[in-house]
Amino acid sequence: MKKNVMLLASLALLLSTIVANAQLSSPLTQRIQKPPVTYNEPYEGILQLNNLIIRSISSNTVPSLIMATNKNYFPLPANAERESNATSPSNMGGAKENNCYKFSDTNAKGVSTTCPVPPPRTLTPERSANSPSLFIDPGFTTPGVPAVSVAPLYQIEISNDSRLTLRNRESASMSDFSIGDQINVFGFYNKDGTIKALIVRNLSKPEEKRYMQLENVQLIGIDKITGTPESPSSENSATLVVIQKENFPCYDFGAQGTVKKRESVCPLGLKSFDENQISRNVQVPSTVTPFINTTRKYLVNVSNSTILIDKAKNRITLKDLSIGDQLHIYGLTSGKGEVIHAEIVRNISKPISADNFRGNVTQVNNDGSFVVKTDKGLLVTVQNPLQVGAYVNFKGVLDETKNIVDQISELSIKSKLGVGTITLGISSINPAVGYVGRKITLDGYGFTPTGNAVNFGRGYIPNISSFDGTTLSFTVPENLVPACSYPRQGQPVCLMPISLTTPGKYPVSVTNTNGTSNALEFSIPTILTSDLKIYSYSLGTATIQMLYSGMVSANGGKDSYQWSVSNGILPPGLHLTEAVCITAPCQTPISITGTPTTAGNYAFTITVQSGNESASKEFTLSILSGSLPGQGNNTSIR
Numbered sequence: 001m002k003k004n005v006m007l008l009a010s011l012a013l014l015l016s017t018i019v020a021n022a023q024l025s026s027p028l029t030q031r032i033q034k035p036p037v038t039y040n041e042p043y044e045g046i047l048q049l050n051n052l053i054i055r056s057i058s059s060n061t062v063p064s065l066i067m068a069t070n071k072n073y074f075p076l077p078a079n080a081e082r083e084s085n086a087t088s089p090s091n092m093g094g095a096k097e098n099n100c101y102k103f104s105d106t107n108a109k110g111v112s113t114t115c116p117v118p119p120p121r122t123l124t125p126e127r128s129a130n131s132p133s134l135f136i137d138p139g140f141t142t143p144g145v146p147a148v149s150v151a152p153l154y155q156i157e158i159s160n161d162s163r164l165t166l167r168n169r170e171s172a173s174m175s176d177f178s179i180g181d182q183i184n185v186f187g188f189y190n191k192d193g194t195i196k197a198l199i200v201r202n203l204s205k206p207e208e209k210r211y212m213q214l215e216n217v218q219l220i221g222i223d224k225i226t227g228t229p230e231s232p233s234s235e236n237s238a239t240l241v242v243i244q245k246e247n248f249p250c251y252d253f254g255a256q257g258t259v260k261k262r263e264s265v266c267p268l269g270l271k272s273f274d275e276n277q278i279s280r281n282v283q284v285p286s287t288v289t290p291f292i293n294t295t296r297k298y299l300v301n302v303s304n305s306t307i308l309i310d311k312a313k314n315r316i317t318l319k320d321l322s323i324g325d326q327l328h329i330y331g332l333t334s335g336k337g338e339v340i341h342a343e344i345v346r347n348i349s350k351p352i353s354a355d356n357f358r359g360n361v362t363q364v365n366n367d368g369s370f371v372v373k374t375d376k377g378l379l380v381t382v383q384n385p386l387q388v389g390a391y392v393n394f395k396g397v398l399d400e401t402k403n404i405v406d407q408i409s410e411l412s413i414k415s416k417l418g419v420g421t422i423t424l425g426i427s428s429i430n431p432a433v434g435y436v437g438r439k440i441t442l443d444g445y446g447f448t449p450t451g452n453a454v455n456f457g458r459g460y461i462p463n464i465s466s467f468d469g470t471t472l473s474f475t476v477p478e479n480l481v482p483a484c485s486y487p488r489q490g491q492p493v494c495l496m497p498i499s500l501t502t503p504g505k506y507p508v509s510v511t512n513t514n515g516t517s518n519a520l521e522f523s524i525p526t527i528l529t530s531d532l533k534i535y536s537y538s539l540g541t542a543t544i545q546m547l548y549s550g551m552v553s554a555n556g557g558k559d560s561y562q563w564s565v566s567n568g569i570l571p572p573g574l575h576l577t578e579a580v581c582i583t584a585p586c587q588t589p590i591s592i593t594g595t596p597t598t599a600g601n602y603a604f605t606i607t608v609q610s611g612n613e614s615a616s617k618e619f620t621l622s623i624l625s626g627s628l629p630g631q632g633n634n635t636s637i638r
Contacts, residue, residue, distance in 0.1 A: 046103040047189040066156040118193030211257035217242040221282035240300040267337020270297040412469035424514040437553030437589035457506035532557040534617040553589035557610025563590035568604030573597040
């Protein structure tokens with residue numbers, strides 16, 4: 001008893017200090033130290049719990065009792081069984097996702113700590129009947145079940161000594177607190193999970209409008225807006241019902257949509273589909289039902305001004321959306337974010353297109369399929385691609401006595417296109433704009449392991465290899481050398497001149513034994529100044545123990561280029577390689593080549609000198625260990 005009296009006295013002194021300094025979001029914000037420490041439960045003492053969600057309120061006047069849970073806790077009906085380890089914080093709502101700070105006395109610093117797990121409590125209709133003013137979260141109700149729900153609830157006691165504030169730190173009253181609001185609580189925590197609150201801050205009010213981007217939401221319902229004769233609706237007006245799994249991110253662009261994209265806590269959304277007439281009528285797909293309770297739920301308003309695009313950022317309409325599609329949503333939200341007024345909806349499920357994968361085979365199955373661990377760390381099962389009529393290119397050793405080829409080092413397979421027939425084409429060129437010396441990659445199909453040639457305007461770049469048949473890389477040439485400069489036996493001597501590569505537009509195509517592909521356009525911009533400048537932007541990534549080659553190019557200057565690393569160091573195993581020049585001034589790009597030996601992120605500065613001029617640019621090169629964790633599709637809208 002004496003200990004409790006001393007603690008309460010300390011709390012009163014601490015509260016006066018907090019009020020004087022107006023530190024309402026964290027009683028001792030400037031005094032909290034890390035790293036976090038843990039303690040053995042049960043815990044009793046001065047504690048601050050952040051980001052709790054109100055589940056019930058006994059009264060809209062003081063005194064009052066607030067029941068709250070961890071913000072990511074999803075309730076189970078009282079008759080549902082939990083796992084045997086359900087007393088762990090991750091399962092019982094002990095704020096694994098929340099922040100807690102404990103204070104040993106008024107002179108101590110707040111210490112980041114594991115939040116205590118409150119005991120399971122039951123909200124029942126009988127209790128509601130005994131306390132008519134008790135408000136219960138609809139998400140905790142289970143029709144036809146006597147006990148509404150069992151949950152690890154913090155019991156927060158609000159008295160005349162409690163200070164109530166809003167998110168903007170203005171004073172508040174109990175009428176400003178509602179079911180579902182997110183709160184921070186500071187007070188004395190008892191072993192039984194009750195908190196004698198000194199400060200309660202409502203983070204949900206006043207409501208704040210913000211531009212948010214929600215990634216990888218799944219479309220499970222579409223409600224077309226029919227409109228009226230006086231106000232007809234557009235064919236692109238509808239309300240979308242979507243869900244988002246917990247592991248996918250959200251991004252905040254601020255109240256005006258002008259803040260630089262930053263990862264943020266996702267809006268709470270609907271607690272239940274029963275809250276809204278539109279979502280209540282949605283037939284939840286059977287593939288979603290097992291995990292529907294652990295997802296965030298939103299309504300998305302699509303109007304005539306909403307921009308609808310597909311994965312390739314081409315304009316589409318609502319007719320191009322299907323149940324089950326994955327979407328990125330950018331728009332305006334407010335409050336708990338139940339409704340999102342969409343400005344951009346991007347359907348990343350369409351168009352369906354083939355992607356390039358690289359990796360190692362880890363398992364071969366009896367049906368001919370095999371498992372590959374990709375360079376990005378994904379484990380994927382590849383269906384057996386071999387079928388009668390498929391066209392294959394392969395490289396191996398032929399045993400002429402048995403007509404057996406083994407030691408296969410290269411193999412490409414094309415679907416059945418006709419006997420002995422294969423097509424050749426370019427689907428994209430990346431980048432499509434650049435200067436002399438820039439490395440260009442073509443994506444397409446029908447590229448042969450060796451012997452590919454790139455037609456660059458009137459120039460010809462021969463003997464380019466493609467290790468996978470779908471990508472081809474070359475460097476924008478300084479001079480346009482015509483194809484006849486590489487004559488075959490018996491062909492006449494070439495009389496066409498070699499010309500300098502100048503700013504302009506150039507058609508790019510590929511020629512090999514499969515024929516000549518379609519042409520895509522590449523542009524070399526005009527250099528408006530003679531000032532020396534480095535124009536390369538990225539060196540990509542490299543993998544340890546694998547050969548790497550990157551290039552840094554510059555424009556401007558009057559004299560030959562001299563390249564150097566002026567700050568930092570290149571990754572171990574890599575070095576600068578200068579090109580051989582046959583004309584002066586020598587203004588060729590510098591290559592970074594070699595085999596990296598140590599994983600990590602390396603920052604360095606490349607400097608080019610031309611006479612009295614110099615230019616520098618910072619680069620970061622990531623050396624990968626060879627295995628990356630799997631990642632979802634997080635393509636950004638903006």
